[in-house]
Amino acid sequence: DSGVTQTPKHLITATGQRVTLRCSPRSGDLSVYWYQQSLDQGLQFLIQYYNGEERAKGNILERFSAQQFPDLHSELNLSSLELGDSALYFCASSVKDGGAVTQYFGPGTRLLVL
Amino acid sequence: AQKVTQAQTEISVVEKEDVTLDCVYETRDTTYYLFWYKQPPSGELVFLIRRNSFDEQNEISGRYSWNFQKSTSSFNFTITASQVVDSAVYFCALSGISSGSARQLTFGSGTQLTVLP
Numbered sequence: 001d002s003g004v005t006q007t008p009k010h011l012i013t014a015t016g017q018r019v020t021l022r023c024s025p026r027s028g029d030l031s032v033y034w035y036q037q038s039l040d041q042g043l044q045f046l047i048q049y050y051n052g053e054e055r056a057k058g059n060i061l062e063r064f065s066a067q068q069f070p071d072l073h074s075e076l077n078l079s080s081l082e083l084g085d086s087a088l089y090f091c092a093s094s095v096k097d098g099g100a101v102t103q104y105f106g107p108g109t110r111l112l113v114l
Numbered sequence: 115a116q117k118v119t120q121a122q123t124e125i126s127v128v129e130k131e132d133v134t135l136d137c138v139y140e141t142r143d144t145t146y147y148l149f150w151y152k153q154p155p156s157g158e159l160v161f162l163i164r165r166n167s168f169d170e171q172n173e174i175s176g177r178y179s180w181n182f183q184k185s186t187s188s189f190n191f192t193i194t195a196s197q198v199v200d201s202a203v204y205f206c207a208l209s210g211i212s213s214g215s216a217r218q219l220t221f222g223s224g225t226q227l228t229v230l231p
Binding site for chain 2: 002031033035042043044045048055056058088090092100102103104105106107108110
């Protein structure tokens with residue numbers, strides 16, 4: 001158990017809908033990262049927050065947004081969902097902000113868009 | 115831009131055999147960090163090791179060992195006396211410290227290891 005929690009574990013929804021994925025980092029970790037794992041794109045970095053502020057952006061679509069709250073939990077919002085958004089979404093956390101840290105991953109949220 | 119290549123898509127071995135998973139990386143950063151993660155059938159990503167680019171010492175942890183060679187930009191992972199529980203997808207990943215690439219992990223495509231009883 002990495003100490004990172006994600007809810008829900010599974011999500012099934014329809015095209016055009018909006019969903020929110022939630023992540024609670026390990027105790028003491030200030031950085032939260034979101035990744036998407038799909039069959040065609042592999043594991044891709046989406047976005048990172050550090051202590052409530054956005055720090056880095058990857059291949060995140062404009063339909064997707066995220067935020068980190070004062071209690072350090074984070075939410076990833078996916079809107080106008082398309083079939084291709086079906087994927088496993090991971091959240092990871094680390095103590096610091098930067099390359100010399102280890103990211104610990106949550107169990108993921110499996111999203112299926114029908 | 116950073117890139118991680120895991121050329122072996124799938125490997126199948128019989129229990130107790132040794133197996134090496136290859137990882138080749140590209141980066142312009144002079145200081146960077148290399149990682150291996152394991153993804154068992156249950157789906158979670160489990161951290162195995164982090165290596166700093168300025169430390170080329172090989173590392174051994176039980177049946178696991180890692181060979182880091184900066185000259186060939188490789189960070190290979192060997193499992194000795196493999197077990198069925200080692201069956202998983204293994205990912206090699208890289209992060210640098212230059213701005214823009216400092217924070218995220220760049221993953222390889224993964225190697226599916228199947229250990230047969």
